[in-house]
Amino acid sequence: xxxxxxHALLGENGAGKSTLMNVLYGLLTPDEGEILVDDVPQRxxxxxxxxxxxxxxxxxxxxxxxxxxxxxxxxxxxxxxxGIGWLNRRKARRDVAEVSxxxxxxxxxxxxxxxxPVGIQQRVEIIKALVRExxxxxxxxxxxxxxxxxxxxxxxxxxxxxxxxxxxVFITHKLKEVKAIAxxxxxxxxxxVVGAAQPDASEDELAALMVxxxxxxxxxxxxxxxxxxxxxxxxxxxxxDRGQRVVDDIDLEVRHGEILGVAGVEGxxxxxxxxxxxxxxxxxxxxxxxxxxxxxxxxxxxxxxxxDILARGVGYVPADRGxxxxxxxxxxAENLVLDTYRxxxxxxxxxxxxxxxxxxxxxxxxxxxxxxxxxxxxxxxLSGGNxxxxxxxxxxxxxxxxxxxxxxTRGVDVGSTEFIHGRIVAERDRGTGxxxxxxxxxxxxxxxxxxxxxxxxxxxxxxxxxTPRERIGLLMAGVTGESAAEETDE
Amino acid sequence: xxxPGQVMVSDVVAESVAVHGFxxxxxxxxxxxxxxxxxxxxxxxxxxxxxxxxxxxxxxxxGGAGLDLPARAFAIGFGLVCAxxxxxxxxxxxxxxxxxxxxxxxxxxxxxxxxxxxxxxxLPLVGLAQQTLFLAVPLILGSLAGVLGERSGVINVAxxxxxxxxxxxxxxxGSIAASAWVGxxxxxxxxxxxxxxxxxxxxxxxxxxxxxxxxxxxxxxxVTGYLYDRFMQPNTQAYNNPPTFPAIHIPLLADIPVIxxxxxxxxxxxxxxxxxxxxxxxxxxxxxxxLRTRAVGEHPTAADTLGIRVxxxxxxxxxxxxxxxxxxGAALTVGSVGQFGKDMSNGRGFxxxxxxxxxxxxxxxxxxxxxxxxxxxALQSNLSSLNSVVPxxxxxxxxxxxTILAVAGLVGKVRAPAADGKxxxxx
Numbered sequence: 002x003x004x005x006x007x008h009a010l011l012g013e014n015g016a017g018k019s020t021l022m023n024v025l026y027g028l029l030t031p032d033e034g035e036i037l038v039d040d041v042p043q044r045x046x047x048x049x050x051x052x053x054x055x056x057x058x059x060x061x062x063x064x065x066x067x068x069x070x071x072x073x074x075x076x077x078x079x080x081x082x083x084g085i086g087w088l089n090r091r092k093a094r095r096d097v098a099e100v101s102x103x104x105x106x107x108x109x110x111x112x113x114x115x116x117x118p119v120g121i122q123q124r125v126e127i128i129k130a131l132v133r134e135x136x137x138x139x140x141x142x143x144x145x146x147x148x149x150x151x152x153x154x155x156x157x158x159x160x161x162x163x164x165x166x167x168x169x170v171f172i173t174h175k176l177k178e179v180k181a182i183a184x185x186x187x188x189x190x191x192x193x194v195v196g197a198a199q200p201d202a203s204e205d206e207l208a209a210l211m212v213x214x215x216x217x218x219x220x221x222x223x224x225x226x227x228x229x230x231x232x233x234x235x236x237x238x239x240x241x242d243r244g245q246r247v248v249d250d251i252d253l254e255v256r257h258g259e260i261l262g263v264a265g266v267e268g269x270x271x272x273x274x275x276x277x278x279x280x281x282x283x284x285x286x287x288x289x290x291x292x293x294x295x296x297x298x299x300x301x302x303x304x305x306x307x308x309d310i311l312a313r314g315v316g317y318v319p320a321d322r323g324x325x326x327x328x329x330x331x332x333x334a335e336n337l338v339l340d341t342y343r344x345x346x347x348x349x350x351x352x353x354x355x356x357x358x359x360x361x362x363x364x365x366x367x368x369x370x371x372x373x374x375x376x377x378x379x380x381x382x383l384s385g386g387n388x389x390x391x392x393x394x395x396x397x398x399x400x401x402x403x404x405x406x407x408x409x410t411r412g413v414d415v416g417s418t419e420f421i422h423g424r425i426v427a428e429r430d431r432g433t434g435x436x437x438x439x440x441x442x443x444x445x446x447x448x449x450x451x452x453x454x455x456x457x458x459x460x461x462x463x464x465x466x467x468t469p470r471e472r473i474g475l476l477m478a479g480v481t482g483e484s485a486a487e488e489t490d491e
Numbered sequence: 492x493x494x495p496g497q498v499m500v501s502d503v504v505a506e507s508v509a510v511h512g513f514x515x516x517x518x519x520x521x522x523x524x525x526x527x528x529x530x531x532x533x534x535x536x537x538x539x540x541x542x543x544x545x546x547x548x549x550x551x552x553x554g555g556a557g558l559d560l561p562a563r564a565f566a567i568g569f570g571l572v573c574a575x576x577x578x579x580x581x582x583x584x585x586x587x588x589x590x591x592x593x594x595x596x597x598x599x600x601x602x603x604x605x606x607x608x609x610x611x612x613x614l615p616l617v618g619l620a621q622q623t624l625f626l627a628v629p630l631i632l633g634s635l636a637g638v639l640g641e642r643s644g645v646i647n648v649a650x651x652x653x654x655x656x657x658x659x660x661x662x663x664x665g666s667i668a669a670s671a672w673v674g675x676x677x678x679x680x681x682x683x684x685x686x687x688x689x690x691x692x693x694x695x696x697x698x699x700x701x702x703x704x705x706x707x708x709x710x711x712x713x714v715t716g717y718l719y720d721r722f723m724q725p726n727t728q729a730y731n732n733p734p735t736f737p738a739i740h741i742p743l744l745a746d747i748p749v750i751x752x753x754x755x756x757x758x759x760x761x762x763x764x765x766x767x768x769x770x771x772x773x774x775x776x777x778x779x780x781x782l783r784t785r786a787v788g789e790h791p792t793a794a795d796t797l798g799i800r801v802x803x804x805x806x807x808x809x810x811x812x813x814x815x816x817x818x819x820g821a822a823l824t825v826g827s828v829g830q831f832g833k834d835m836s837n838g839r840g841f842x843x844x845x846x847x848x849x850x851x852x853x854x855x856x857x858x859x860x861x862x863x864x865x866x867x868x869a870l871q872s873n874l875s876s877l878n879s880v881v882p883x884x885x886x887x888x889x890x891x892x893x894t895i896l897a898v899a900g901l902v903g904k905v906r907a908p909a910a911d912g913k914x915x916x917x918x
Contacts, residue, residue, distance in 0.1 A: 028796065028917070049798025064793035066786050067909070077786050078797030080779040087777045129797075 002137060002168050007159060009171045009183035009200075011211055013414050017192040018172045019061065022139050025170075026058040027051035049078075057130025058139040063122050067115035071108055072097050075129050100131045104161050119266075120151035127158065131167075138162065139170045144178055148266050149442065149474030156182050174211070175443075176204045212415045222426045225450040228257035231403050231434035232278070236287035237297070239270070239277045247273045249458035250287070255403065255434040260425065262449025263438040265477055270458035271438045272320060275407055278436075279317055280307040291315065292402060311340050314402035318392055318409050320438070326392040329381030333373050334362035336380045337395050361398075369394035370420060386417030393421055397428060404428055407438040422448060442473060517589050521580025524596040528574025531600050535607035536567035538880075545606045546613035549749055562610030569603035572596075612877050619869050620753040624761060627865025628826065629654055629836070631764045632819030633843025634850065634857035635771055636686075636812035641852055642775065643808040644788040644910040648704025649689050650816050651840025652711030653682040657820020659715040662831035663723070665733025671825045674733045675760070678821035679814045685711060686813015690806045697914040712834055719833050727830075735829040736760060760818060760826040765858075767815060772854040784808055788908035791915040801915045816840075838891075845894045852907060860897065867893040 002008055012018045023029045025036060027045030036043045038054045045051045051058075065074050076093035083089050097110040106124045114122060123143060130138055140159075144152045159169055159182055173179060179186055179200065186198040188210045196210045232255040239248035247270040255261045263271055276282035277297065278289055284297040291313055295304050311317065319325035327336050338347045338358050346357040362376040371390045373383055380391055393409065406425060410418040425448060429435050439445050445452055446466065453463045454476035461476050539562045548557035576596040579585055585592045605614065633650045640647035660681030665674020685707055692698040723731040736758040744755040775781035783804055786794040791801045823839075824831050842864050849863070850856025867890040875883050 026796070047798055047800075048796050052798060058796070060796065064790070064796045066790045066793055068789055069786070073782060074793075077782060077794065078799050080782060082779055086779070088779060088782060 002170070004136065004168055005163055005166045006184045007163055007169045007171055007182055009173065009179040009186045010189065011173065011176075011179055011186055011207060012189040013174055013211055017189055019141055020192075021189070022058065022141055022170065022172060025051065026056060026139060052133050052135065055134070055136040056139065057133055057135030057137070059123065059126040059130065059141065059143060061142040061145065063119075063126055065114045065122055065125060068113065070111050070113055071117075071125050071128075072110040074114055074125055075110075075132055079133060096132045097128055100128050104131065104158060104165070106158060119146045119268075120148070120154065123147070123151075123155065124158075131162075135167070137168045137170065139172070141172045142174075143171070144173060144175060146267065146440075148478045149470065150478045152178065176207050179207070180204070208415065220422045220426060220447045222448075223430070225259040225429065227259040227450070228432065230254050230256050231292055232436065233290040233293075234274075234278070234287070235290075237274070237277060237284055237289060238286035239273045239282055239284055241273055246285075247458045248277065251455075251458070251460050253436075253453060253460065253463075255436050257402075257434050258429060258432045259450040260429050260435040260437055260448050262445035262452045263436065263455055264442060264445045264449075264452055264473055265440065265455035267440045269455045271407070271440075271455055274455075275317075275319075275405055275436075275438060278405065279315070280305065280310045308340075314400060316396035316399065316401045316404040316406075316433075318389075318396050318404075318406040320407035320411070322388055322392050323381075327380050327388060330379055332377045333366065333371065333380055333383070333391055334358050334376040336391055337362050337365055337376075337398075340395060341399070365394045365398060369424075384414075385412040386414045389413050389421065390417060393424060397424060401428065401433045403434045403436065405436045405438075408440065409437070410439075410441075410444060442470065442477070445473075446470065515586070517580050517586045517592075518583070520589070520593065521577045521582075524577025524593075524600075525574050525581060526577070527600060528570050528572070528577055528596065528603075530570070531573060531603040532567045532570025535570060535603050536563060539563040539566050539607045539610045543610040545609035545611075547609070548613050548615045549617060557613065557616075560606060562606045566603050566606035566610075569599040569606065572599040573603065608874055608877060608879055608881075614873060614877070617749055617752055619866075619873055621756075622869035622872065623862060623866040624753060624757065625827075625865075626868045627861040628761050628764050628822045629819040629839050630843045630846055630861035630864055631768060631858055632822065633816050633840055634847040634861055635764075635767055635854060636682075636816035636819070637844055637847040638771065638775075638850075638852060638854050638857055639784075639808045639812035639815065640686075640689075641847070641911050642788045642908055643784045643805045644791060644908060644913060644915070645690070645693050645805050645809050646700040646704065646912040647686075647689065647809065647812055648701050648844065649685055649707035649711075649840075650704075650843050651836055651838065652704075652708040653685045653813050653816035654820040654823065654840045654843075655708075655711045655715055655834070655836040656685050657682040657817030658823040658835055659718070659820070659831050660817070661821035662731050662733050662824040662829075663718075665825045666730050669734060671734045671736045674825035675736075675818065675821045678825070679817040682817020682820055683810055683814040686810045686816070689813070690809040693809070693914065694802050694805050697916065700912050700914075708840070715831075716833050719831065723831060731831050733825050733829055735825055735827065758822075758826050760822045763818065764822075768854045768858045775854065785908070787915075788910055791910050791913075795915075795917070805915070816843075819843075842890065842894055845898045848907075849897045863897060864890050864893060 010018050010021070020029065024031050027048045027050050030046070036045065043050070043054055045054070066077070069077070072090060072093040075097050076088070081089040081092045094110040097108065100106065101108050106128055108121055108124050108128065114125060117125070127138070143155060147155060156178070159171070162169060171179070171183060183200045186200060186202070186207070187194055188196045188198065188207070190211065190213055195213070198207060198210065232253070234251055234253040237248055237251045238246060241247045249270070251274060253261070265271055273282060277284050280296060280303055283303065284301065286301070287297070288299055289296040291310070296310060297303050323329065328339070335358070338361070342348050342353060342358075347354055347361070359376060365371070366373060366376060369390045371394065372387050380388055383391070389409070396404065404425070409421050409425065413421065425435060425437065437445065437448055449466055451463055451465060452468065452473065453460045454473060455461070456477065456479040461479070461481055464473065541563050543562045544559045545562040545565065546557050546559050550556045573596045576592050576599070580589070580592055633654055636650055636653060637647050657678035661674040661678035664677030665671055668674070689703060689707055692703050693700045738756050738758055739762070741755040745751045747755070775784065783794065783799050786799065787801050787804045795801050820836065823835055843861065846860030846864060847857050849860035850858070871886045871889040874881070875886050879886065
């Protein structure tokens with residue numbers, strides 16, 4: 002690393018990027034090898050040593066205490082105290098103000114972190130590092146949670162840091178951003194550096210380097226030929242666990258044979274919307290109909306349990322497969338029949354039919370290319386991509402009317418992503434209506450036939466697949482056409 | 492159907508109405524207060540003989556200044572006050588001041604009850620307040636121990652065991668050295684030892700903290716019970732006869748009427764308890780130690796990435812908590828009767844835990860909770876000496892009923908430190 006350089010570290014999920022950086026930051030200790038800072042070998046036993054050597058890190062999952070103020074988070078671990086041992090809050094506030102002034106990172110030092118949007122929380126993380134006067138800043142997947150506009154802001158901040166002589170390691174798997182900002186690119190795969198590239202390399206070249214073979218970055222699909230509506234959501238309102246109204250008067254329609262993409266930054270009500278459709282969460286207003294028959298009616302009554310809704314031909318790939326999609330300690334075969342084990346041929350009366358379960362597991366492992374040593378392997382031990390394929394295999398093995406897929410390729414390698422995307426398109430072509438929820442705009446653009454943009458519990462617009470990225474990005478940030486002029490500043 | 496009160500609610504409230512329907516929490520509570528208040532007015536009012544007066548004496552001397560209230564009228568009156576606040580809540584008023592309204596309802600219910608009980612008799616208010624504080628001391632120190640542990644992310648269910656061990660060590664070593672001070676120090680160390688065992692097993696060996704706490708309580712009961720039977724009991728003079736701390740009269744302040752005898756004529760342990768509440772409360776919000784403790788209790792990984800040694804902070808806090816709970820145990824022996832009795836902590840550690848939750852994990856809140864339970868306890872002993880018609884068994888239940896009501900009903904949803912009870916393992 003040179004001073005004033007932005008060095009991108011490119012690699013797939015699980016390639017070892019984050020591990021490498023955690024070693025650099027003293028959170029993990031290396032088994033062998035050396036770290037040199039200014040040509041001096043270093044041994045970092047803890048992050049304290051790394052900070053001392055001028056290295057700061059912004060983690061993928063923010064390391065902020067939600068109930069603390071910005072200033073408290075910034076001073077934590079490096080507190081200044083007054084003569085009698087009280088915390089010097091005034092100095093902490095001044096430090097925050099000074100750094101945010103110098104690098105254009107506007108933030109209120111007295112705001113509670115839990116009240117701030119993620120983009121601002123990320124600024125707090127950067128300020129935290131800068132107050133400690135680091136020379137090298139590691140940004141671990143910093144753009145994963147941001148809207149396109151917030152990403153642009155972040156890239157601006159990175160440029161101004163670079164101008165101030167700070168070096169940045171930028172970890173990502175998104176090729177566009179790398180090309181936009183990096184001075185130098187290192188690609189790693191399975192824990193090894195497999196190549197270096199210049200930012201003028203094409204996206205295809207970079208992707209091939211990252212995956213180890215050439216990949217298709219686009220999804221082949223024919224134009225949709227939509228039929229009758231399969232899912233009809235009207236005026237739906239849902240509250241989250243804290244009683245906040247996070248789905249607010251939503252109207253949506255998914256037709257047979259089309260993919261409706263729901264774009265939006267995570268946490269804008271997508272999860273609650275889907276959970277309400279699946280009967281996992283009560284609706285407080287509005288109706289949901291599947292093929293014309295109600296799931297939720299206007300009186301707030303829900304027809305049938307989630308299991309009944311599944312049996313009516315709904316496939317559900319939840320956003321958090323570890324939490325909602327799989328039982329980690331169960332075998333692959335058991336996980337494949339979680340929805341159908343009660344019914345023949347897998348179950349009869351009080352008992353299960355192991356032979357039938359085994360047979361179908363074998364078939365599906367083949368069909369969906371699940372890389373597992375056997376069908377008895379515990380699902381929790383598989384890689385993220387293969388776990389996801391188990392979920393997809395289960396949900397797509399029934400005749401479906403509607404497929405709900407939330408973040409279907411999160412934490413999934415490029416190869417499996419290609420595969421899953423292909424299956425979703427194939428399902429559409431078979432006439433199934435698909436509701437695809439993703440916070441990755443690229444995924445939405447690649448798959449969707451129509452795009453609904455969600456912001457703060459509302460659908461701001463439903464647009465066609467050819468809508469420019471920028472316009473969807475603005476919608477994701479809550480800027481609709483009419484108010485775009487005044488709000489672009491925010 | 493739209494209820495009568497619903498038309499005028501603001502937008503903010505409209506949302507919660509939409510979620511919970513007509514029966515919001517404050518309406519449900521209001522209905523309960525209304526029924527209970529009417530019950531008090533009718534039953535306590537009718538049970539009180541007309542013409543009797545209830546005397547609440549304010550002086551420490553018998554026959555001194557006091558309040559003479561016509562018992563029946565006031566029993567009915569306070570009952571109606573309780574019912575009225577309930578009705579107001581039910582009609583949709585005061586929902587923003589739910590806590591205060593609830594306090595008014597409960598206090599007036601208790602006063603109504605007291606008017607009936609004290610009718611034809613007198614209740615020494617100063618004595619009641621003194622006892623409240625005295626009985627609250629072990630609870631204050633116990634829940635302070637809980638605050639220290641839990642704010643750093645370690646649940647301390649072993650407060651009971653720490654109190655008991657503290658009481659035992661205080662009596663034993665106080666007797667051997669013939670010094671209450673030695674007893675106090677020994678008590679702190681005894682409680683600290685239980686704290687240390689808790690810390691090592693919970694932080695280093697990742698044992699489930701609730702199970703561990705329960706086990707440590709049983710352990711403390713077993714060990715102190717055995718040693719008591721085997722050594723203390725046969726040889727009370729030598730091993731269970733510690734000197735006790737005298738009440739210290741703080742010059743001038745102790746002479747203030749009413750307040751003086753309650754607040755400024757106590758033993759050193761009581762003063763220590765109050766000082767510790769203030770110190771811990773300030774330290775938690777204003778010092779580096781406090782900031783780091785809270786960070787470790789809320790988001791240990793974040794603290795770790797900033798170079799804070801999570802486990803060290805937890806060890807220190809849990810052991811410090813043990814020391815404080817041990818002092819609370821000393822209040823039971825060298826701070827009081829000067830004798831250890833088998834299982835003498837008698838569930839106080841659990842009530843301290845309730846006080847901690849009631850106080851929402853803050854030292855001052857825990858103090859209030861402890862005083863509330865202390866009051867229930869003091870009331871119970873005062874009423875049984877008035878030959879109350881209420882069976883003594885029911886009176887003995889008072890502190891525990893207060894505990895259940897306070898923790899289940901009044902507190903509602905509270906937010907514990909986010910990492911409370913979760914061991915920190917570096918990944």
